[in-house]
Amino acid sequence: MTDENLTGPTEPTEPTGGVSWRLAGDPFGHVRDKGQEGPAIQRAFEAFMATRDPGRVREIVVGWWGAGYEGHTSELPVRLLSEAADRLRNVRSIFLGDIEQEEAEISWIEHGDVTPLLEAFPKLEYLHIRGGSGLRLRPVRHEALRTLWFESGGLPAGVVRAVGASEFPALQDLDMWLGVEEYGGDATVADLEPILSGERLPALRHLGLQDSEIQDEIAEAVASAPVVARLEALSLAMGTLTDTGAEALLSGQPLTHLKRLDLSHHYLSDAMMERVRAAFPGVAVDLSDRQEIDEDDEDDWRYVAVSE
Incomplete structure (x- = not known):
């Protein structure tokens, strides 16, 4: 063999x-x-x-x-x-x-x-x-699944919607690398709403909505998402998160109950990084892999960690 x-x-x-x-x-x-x-x-x-x-x-x-x-x-x-x-x-x-x-x-x-x-x-x-x-992926009900992990440079919106429409009563860990539209990652925040509501994910403890070119919009939605209150770990890593998205997290619902908050591979300013660290003193916050920012260049290109 x-x-x-x-x-x-x-x-x-x-x-x-x-x-x-x-x-x-x-x-x-x-x-x-x-x-x-x-x-x-x-x-x-x-x-x-x-x-x-x-x-x-x-x-x-x-x-x-x-x-x-x-x-x-x-x-x-x-x-x-x-x-x-x-x-x-x-x-x-x-x-x-x-x-x-x-x-x-x-x-x-x-x-x-x-x-x-x-x-x-x-x-x-x-x-x-x-x-x-x-x-x-078609919507399903699965009683035993505990971890569901999608790695991609572009996750189709149909898959995201199917996850949101599925019933996973035992699911504890959900990771989705959403990617970029150029490689098929066409999901919107609206497609994520059933996941963010948490209604079909009663056991969820870790949520990763990562590697997205709309990471700021996702952060804004997460800031008021019902599912966050029961999470132990949240990841918005690998994407194009800027001060706008971080500000939404700081202004939204409390996140101090989290054990881990992963924002690595980001575009935050030094000042915002300090604010985030100060806001969550008891949380293991990952702000590593900061990407270079040219604040004077309006066309400064921001990229996700994984695309092609």
């Missing part, structure tokens, strides 16, 4: 325990197909299911499934996993898209509908998806 960088046991990277397996094809063509049929990721999956005990697997990490420019999307590994869910009965964690920059830029990772993973794995506790191009 090593001829395709197929599978390998590792220590679990998430708090799920048990055995973890990584499935991936070879993005660099080091291994040449010799009369083998089907995509490499499919052969990897079939070899894994044929030679290992799937009932022992607690975590599955899916790596490179083929180049997006050749029409390969995550729909194939999603289908393979979903169809085998009865045999993978103890899986509690799935990372879809463990693809590094050397293999494909984050916004080159092509997806499809990932809803079948939530439908097929009712006991899933952790779902991590990297890449946003072509990503789709």
Whole structure:
């Protein structure tokens, strides 16, 4: 099985325990197909299911499934996993898209509908998806999911709306890298309102609305959002946060109940940074990775941490 960088046991990277397996094809063509049929990721999956005990697997990490420019999307590994869910009965964690920059830029990772993973794995506790191009999600109810994490340079508004329309009674951690419109990140503050209301997220304790080119607008919405009162950690990091957004946070509802406030990768002035630190003395505030500001340049370009 090593001829395709197929599978390998590792220590679990998430708090799920048990055995973890990584499935991936070879993005660099080091291994040449010799009369083998089907995509490499499919052969990897079939070899894994044929030679290992799937009932022992607690975590599955899916790596490179083929180049997006050749029409390969995550729909194939999603289908393979979903169809085998009865045999993978103890899986509690799935990372879809463990693809590094050397293999494909984050916004080159092509997806499809990932809803079948939530439908097929009712006991899933952790779902991590990297890449946003072509990503789709339908509103669902899932009783067990505790962590939902989207990494993208552009998260489609339809996915954001689907999360807001879903019911996740056990969800504690929600992270969304919203990205930029150029790479498909077209969500607005209005799309985030169902999430910010918290009505369908009664257990939420950590919320990350990050990597956005409308980070100031998000900060203004968060400043009066009902869900914030129950949070322990809030992240508005990685985006284009300026003094305008920070002022909204200072003027809004109290945030002193938070344990952590992550504003890293920001465009705050020195004076605003001092005000933020002074306002939240008992909160672990992250103001690292300050970006350079040219206050005399009206066209000074502000960029998010992750886009392409």
